[in-house]
Amino acid sequence: MTCELVFLPVGNADSIVISPNDDSVVVVDLHKIPILLKWLQTKKVTNISRIYITHEHRDHFPSLEDLVTFLDNWLKRGNISTLCLPHEVYKDAKKKVISDRAKYKSLEDALLRLRQWEKKNMIKFIEATRGSNPYLQGALSISILHPGLLYAQDHLATVKGKDNEISVVLRVSYGNFVALLLADIEGTGLKECVEICQPDELSANIVKIPHHGAYPKNGDDLKHLLEKIDAELAVLSVGSTNTYGHVVPELFKVLSNQKDDEFKKLDNFVCTEATRACVNSNKERAAMGKSGLEKAQKCAGEITINAETSGKWDLKTETEHESVISEFKYPACKGKIDFGSISK
Numbered sequence: 001m002t003c004e005l006v007f008l009p010v011g012n013a014d015s016i017v018i019s020p021n022d023d024s025v026v027v028v029d030l031h032k033i034p035i036l037l038k039w040l041q042t043k044k045v046t047n048i049s050r051i052y053i054t055h056e057h058r059d060h061f062p063s064l065e066d067l068v069t070f071l072d073n074w075l076k077r078g079n080i081s082t083l084c085l086p087h088e089v090y091k092d093a094k095k096k097v098i099s100d101r102a103k104y105k106s107l108e109d110a111l112l113r114l115r116q117w118e119k120k121n122m123i124k125f126i127e128a129t130r131g132s133n134p135y136l137q138g139a140l141s142i143s144i145l146h147p148g149l150l151y152a153q154d155h156l157a158t159v160k161g162k163d164n165e166i167s168v169v170l171r172v173s174y175g176n177f178v179a180l181l182l183a184d185i186e187g188t189g190l191k192e193c194v195e196i197c198q199p200d201e202l203s204a205n206i207v208k209i210p211h212h213g214a215y216p217k218n219g220d221d222l223k224h225l226l227e228k229i230d231a232e233l234a235v236l237s238v239g240s241t242n243t244y245g246h247v248v249p250e251l252f253k254v255l256s257n258q259k260d261d262e263f264k265k266l267d268n269f270v271c272t273e274a275t276r277a278c279v280n281s282n283k284e285r286a287a288m289g290k291s292g293l294e295k296a297q298k299c300a301g302e303i304t305i306n307a308e309t310s311g312k313w314d315l316k317t318e319t320e321h322e323s324v325i326s327e328f329k330y331p332a333c334k335g336k337i338d339f340g341s342i343s344k
Ligand SMILES: [Zn+2]
Pocket: 055, 057, 163, 164, 184
């Protein structure tokens, strides 16, 4: 028995599928829905048992109208049992509708549709906070580690924007195998996550690096969280053409510092797409500013991990990763990135 964990190649964004050995899947975030649909069709999946939306940003969550259209179409040929929608999604939409009903007519219809599904018991809605209704199916269990309910409420009441800080952090376990999906967690959320979690909740085989390889100002907090997780493999969902400078070389440096005894187990990291740091020297990057590559270029492409309940796992990728990176001058995943002197 194996469970697949699939990071779809959707650029600087997330769309993750967890597929145990039955006909149901769990989906985490929904960027580029057509790519997800194609994957589900190829695998003949008809049952989505749960969808988690980690936070309201467009690279993780389509508009509410697009989400409802997707669900509507899906329900014509399959099931969807539970939807985990962050509080801010519903609240922000409702606020807009109240402010101008004519302007936000399609949004109002989308909200009504969600309420109908709830009423007819077609879809169950659950809170996007720690301790909320875990997913349990055979050997697979998924729980929300972060944010805590009161931290999230406090944040929503006092901080404008910064939704990354209350990103949903998921712990996916399959027997002895564990993956931590860190969404876009950053800022105060990094410390909060370490503090609210028990050490054994954080320890994992695989980690999805937060925020597509951004390196936060409080980098030590990120390092501290990654040390607690102490994963064997780090996955980066990054888009070549992003203009944020992701993956930030500083982060690559943290990941490639394997000799550092802070990361005892980490011996590999993979990116869905090539990064500017993999094809440009330090000097060239400095001249580029934050611009990305001109064209999207695959690195590992679709990243699929086959996990066994024993805790053993292997990595298979859609592209020929080795031949792809042989064309790069400074492949970070081979430790050949040119750091030069990184200025903070
Ligand atoms: Zn985000």
